[in-house]
Amino acid sequence: AQTVTQSQPEMSVQEAETVTLSCTYDTSESNYYLFWYKQPPSRQMILVIRQEAYKQQNATENRFSVNFQKAAKSFSLKISDSQLGDTAMYFCAFMNLNAGNMLTFGGGTRLMVKP
């Protein structure tokens, strides 16, 4: 079984600044995907970014990028030019390709973007 740990329960950042959310995971699998999901107060789960474990290149999506360190089993999310709309819970998730593609989530980081 795999575990996902987000060590920062809460973080805050000033608008327009950069913030990095941490995530580590533990698994014996070699083939997996990693995700960051955003959950705003509306509680809708929104996919932010995805990383395939077999890819060495870090994924980027506009202002969002990841630092994927496979050997260290680390998967951090960097948000550049933070906006008020980025205020949300952020969940790191591990997808086991050998177990029905189910997601295992970390405990979440509550991010507050301050004006």
Next chain:
Amino acid sequence: DTAVSQTPKYLVTQMGNDKSIKCEQNLGHDTMYWYKQDSKKFLKIMFSYNNKELIINETVPNRFSPKSPDKAHLNLHINSLELGDSAVYFCASKLAGASYEQYFGPGTRLTVT
């Protein structure tokens, strides 16, 4: 158009009652999931269905029974509700194959009093 819908969005009921939450997706996906998010925001997989067949059942009490009448629907029936069942329940769906993301429904907030 709503991709993954859940009904109801809010459900308040008393201990001991039986209730159902419905999930429908219009994306043509063949895999559907139920997740539970507790009061501390922790999300955990409950069930996974692929083409109406149960493939994951993660140590969920047998008071919880998923039912998939067809590929587009995965309903969750809960018997003898307990206070600890209070949570937000999310349905999700995806296409088979690893390269596809899971699409989540809006969640159903269940409150047991």
